[in-house]
Amino acid sequence: MRLKNICKSFKDVEVLKDFSLNVGEGEHIAIMGKSGKGKTTVLNIIMGFEQPDSGEMNLPKEISAVFQENRLCEDFCASSNVCLLKKNKSLAKEIFDKLGIDSTQKVNTMSGGQKRRVALARCLARNAELYIFDEALKGLDEKTKAVAMTVIKEYTDGKSAIFVTHDINEAKDFADRIVEI
Numbered sequence: 730m731r732l733k734n735i736c737k738s739f740k741d742v743e744v745l746k747d748f749s750l751n752v753g754e755g756e757h758i759a760i761m762g763k764s765g766k767g768k769t770t771v772l773n774i775i776m777g778f779e780q781p782d783s784g785e786m787n788l789p790k791e792i793s794a795v796f797q798e799n800r801l802c803e804d805f806c807a808s809s810n811v812c813l814l815k816k817n818k819s820l821a822k823e824i825f826d827k828l829g830i831d832s833t834q835k836v837n838t839m840s841g842g843q844k845r846r847v848a849l850a851r852c853l854a855r856n857a858e859l860y861i862f863d864e865a866l867k868g869l870d871e872k873t874k875a876v877a878m879t880v881i882k883e884y885t886d887g888k889s890a891i892f893v894t895h896d897i898n899e900a901k902d903f904a905d906r907i908v909e910i
């Protein structure tokens with residue numbers, strides 16, 4: 730995956746200026762930077778939700794993501810949220826068990842941290858060329874964070890991944906390389 734000299738402005742606010750990023754096959758990258766610097770914008774460009782004003786891109790087709798917001802179907806149970814599109818129930822169950830989530834529980838009865846883990850499971854249960862995590866562990870306690878990080882590493886092993894975080898320890902733990910934006 731490659732971005733080269735990407736520029737992006739929203740009206741008269743220039744967010745990205747000549748931003749470049751290479752993620753090699755199987756490479757794990759962390760992106761860090763102050764709030765409002767453009768991390769989510771970079772991810773939105775990679776996922777095709779935003780178009781850059783200029784620059785070159787070479788993007789994979791299959792991308793699986795944990796968005797900055799959960800974007801779950803609140804009226805459905807955890808399992809349905811993961812298996813709505815890809816019906817791999819046994820893999821979903823395996824990941825839920827590792828994350829300590831009851832797959833039959835309705836999302837609208839869950840805590841914030843439980844919902845976050847459902848969003849994480851949905852991402853990891855898909856086979857993709859590139860995995861994207863936008864502050865995926867936000868809101869989790871230290872112990873749950875450590876478990877979730879182990880699960881993320883297990884299911885992204887050998888796969889390309891971009892991990893946005895404000896936590897330097899998470900970045901060092903996950904990534905082969907840290908990019909400052």
Ligand SMILES: Nc1ncnc2c1ncn2[C@@H]1O[C@H](COP(=O)(O)OP(=O)(O)OP(=O)(O)O)[C@@H](O)[C@H]1O
Pocket residue numbers: 739742744762763764765766767768769770771797
């Ligand atoms: N759709 C949009 N329309 C207008 N401005 C936007 C839009 N999306 C992002 N921005 C602006 O672009 C800048 C970068 O936003 P972005 O969400 O990429 O930041 P971020 O680095 O992810 O921040 P955070 O760490 O708070 O998540 C901000 O100033 C934001 O207001």
Ligand SMILES: [Mg+2]
Pocket residue numbers: 768769770797863
């Ligand atoms: Mg963001």
